[in-house]
Amino acid sequence: MLRLTRQQVRQIDQTAIEHYGMSGLVLMENAGRGAAEAIHRIAPSGDLVVLCGKGNNAGDGYVIARHLDLMNRTVKVVSVVPLGSLTGDAAANANIAVRAGLDIEVVEDPAELEATLGSAAILVDCLLGTGATGDPQGVYADAVRTANAADAIRIAIDIPTGLDVDTGVPGEPTFQADATLTFVAEKTGFATKEAREFLGIVEVISIGIPKKMLPV
Ligand SMILES: NC(=O)C1=CN([C@@H]2O[C@H](COP(=O)(O)OP(=O)(O)OC[C@H]3O[C@@H](n4cnc5c(N)ncnc54)[C@H](O)[C@@H]3O)[C@@H](O)[C@H]2O)[C@H](O)CC1
Numbered sequence: 001m002l003r004l005t006r007q008q009v010r011q012i013d014q015t016a017i018e019h020y021g022m023s024g025l026v027l028m029e030n031a032g033r034g035a036a037e038a039i040h041r042i043a044p045s046g047d048l049v050v051l052c053g054k055g056n057n058a059g060d061g062y063v064i065a066r067h068l069d070l071m072n073r074t075v076k077v078v079s080v081v082p083l084g085s086l087t088g089d090a091a092a093n094a095n096i097a098v099r100a101g102l103d104i105e106v107v108e109d110p111a112e113l114e115a116t117l118g119s120a121a122i123l124v125d126c127l128l129g130t131g132a133t134g135d136p137q138g139v140y141a142d143a144v145r146t147a148n149a150a151d152a153i154r155i156a157i158d159i160p161t162g163l164d165v166d167t168g169v170p171g172e173p174t175f176q177a178d179a180t181l182t183f184v185a186e187k188t189g190f191a192t193k194e195a196r197e198f199l200g201i202v203e204v205i206s207i208g209i210p211k212k213m214l215p216v
Pocket residue numbers: 009012013027028031053054055056057058059060127128129130131132133134135136137138140157158159183184207
């Protein structure tokens with residue numbers, strides 16, 4: 001089983017863009033579309049809330065929401081940061097989602113989170129990905145705790161927010177996923193028993209990175 005470190009994955013991303021001339025937006029579109037199709041297969045019915053932070057993990061979330069909407073699913077994006085704080089490919093996809101008229105809510109007050117997640121049947125974690133360092137802070141931590149307490153199916157995108165992808169050590173708090181849809185390859189930290197408790201079933205989603213770029 002191929003497992004990559006956080007650094008290796010980020011390096012592959014960089015090389016695909018800088019050396020192979022692939023576009024970050026294409027990688028993000030492949031990531032979001034692949035994840036949306038897997039979500040629809042795992043949980044074919046029920047309203048969805050996609051929890052978004054501000055990095056490219058969040059960017060994936062806006063792509064996921066657009067593709068779930070295209071599959072006639074009822075989906076809402078809940079952003080824990082103002083959309084203006086997004087940059088690059090994440091901002092581009094948040095902008096597309098806004099112009100596409102998708103249901104997007106910005107919730108920065110943790111007290112409002114529970115009501116906003118409401119009765120969603122499925123919660124998708126696009127809060128933090130491989131750019132996270134340390135335990136989730138502030139409203140991110142509140143969002144993870146609220147999601148973990150909800151009566152819903154929980155699906156993590158790339159990694160469960162809070163899990164250290166290299167060591168497999170769960171942070172405080174860590175998103176308790178029923179399934180984790182991870183890009184390119186599993187991460188080295190997924191091998192530990194303690195990580196498995198937060199990962200749920202793991203599915204690798206290809207994002208179009210050429211096979212030649214993957215360490216054998
Ligand atoms: N090749 C690939 O695998 C691709 C992956 N994609 C997705 O991109 C993310 C990584 O995106 P990045 O912007 O580097 O990081 P994050 O989205 O994780 O956001 C980090 C952002 O969040 C803040 N932050 C960091 N640590 C914390 C913390 N402990 N608490 C609160 N906030 C935190 C900080 O501001 C950071 O800037 C990857 O996981 C994939 O989902 C691409 O979409 C496609 C290619």
